[in-house]
Amino acid sequence: MYAHPSIETKETQDIASSSTPHIQIKDLNVHIDGKHILKNINLSIPNNSITSIIGPSGCGKTTLLKTLNRLMDDSKGVEINGSVLVNGEDIYAKDAEVTHIRKKMGLLSQRPFPLPMSIYDNIAYGPRIHGQRNKKVLTEIVEKQLKNVGLWEEVKDRLDSSATSLSIGQQQRLCLARGLAVQPEIILGDESTSALDPISTQTIENLLVELKKDYTIVLVTHILRQARRVSDYIIFVYNGEIVEFGKTEDVLLNPKNEITQQYVKGFIS
Numbered sequence: 001m002y003a004h005p006s007i008e009t010k011e012t013q014d015i016a017s018s019s020t021p022h023i024q025i026k027d028l029n030v031h032i033d034g035k036h037i038l039k040n041i042n043l044s045i046p047n048n049s050i051t052s053i054i055g056p057s058g059c060g061k062t063t064l065l066k067t068l069n070r071l072m073d074d075s076k077g078v079e080i081n082g083s084v085l086v087n088g089e090d091i092y093a094k095d096a097e098v099t100h101i102r103k104k105m106g107l108l109s110q111r112p113f114p115l116p117m118s119i120y121d122n123i124a125y126g127p128r129i130h131g132q133r134n135k136k137v138l139t140e141i142v143e144k145q146l147k148n149v150g151l152w153e154e155v156k157d158r159l160d161s162s163a164t165s166l167s168i169g170q171q172q173r174l175c176l177a178r179g180l181a182v183q184p185e186i187i188l189g190d191e192s193t194s195a196l197d198p199i200s201t202q203t204i205e206n207l208l209v210e211l212k213k214d215y216t217i218v219l220v221t222h223i224l225r226q227a228r229r230v231s232d233y234i235i236f237v238y239n240g241e242i243v244e245f246g247k248t249e250d251v252l253l254n255p256k257n258e259i260t261q262q263y264v265k266g267f268i269s
Helices: 010-017 061-067 098-103 119-129 135-148 168-180 198-211 224-230 248-253 258-264
Strands: 021-032 035-046 050-054 078-086 105-108 186-190 216-220 233-238 241-247
Touching (some): 035 216, 050 061, 105 168, 119 135, 119 168, 198 224, 241 248
Parallel strands (some): 050 216
Antiparallel strands (some): 233 241
């Protein structure tokens, strides 16, 4: 059996104290169809940083990510206990408003899913849903967010074109811009470059590193090289438990736990 850190450990407290924790997870347990998927998760994820969740297939990485914006709510057979606090607000409290919570989170999925509408309307969609009707303001939002993801110069002359006409790499950047348009506090990424070519992957990675100045970013990745390139912190999950959590160089180059050592050496996949 292995020891795993909790929110009370000195290492975790040191990480949390280095920056105000944007996300705090307390005693989180997730059961799906009676199976215990996430077990006693306790974490403080610092603000303005990139934290990557790594671990073998089926270990609970994506489930952990989905608990951060309540994407598990509509799934049958799911039971969630514990607390997830975002800036002190428990998103699993009985009176928590799900739409308000999800607005805080920009989600970048494994594959891009542009809406079946124009490039312009993809970006304006979220602000419109949240009540923005001023055409000038919407246009400013569209331009700003397309510039934020390095897409403006590529599409500024065809904003009325269908978003599906873009390349996959461009579509992923468009989806990131769409998420940023509703002014989230946190960006979540679930294997968000796995469908992209190397150049598009590098573009997304560079964008995320730039965006952490203004956002807290949590990523799921199965690529250790990517985790090392972009992450400030690493969460290693194994069999639904957090085995190790710390600064990227510490976890990947000097892991404390034997199971972590085996994983980073490629003995566990």
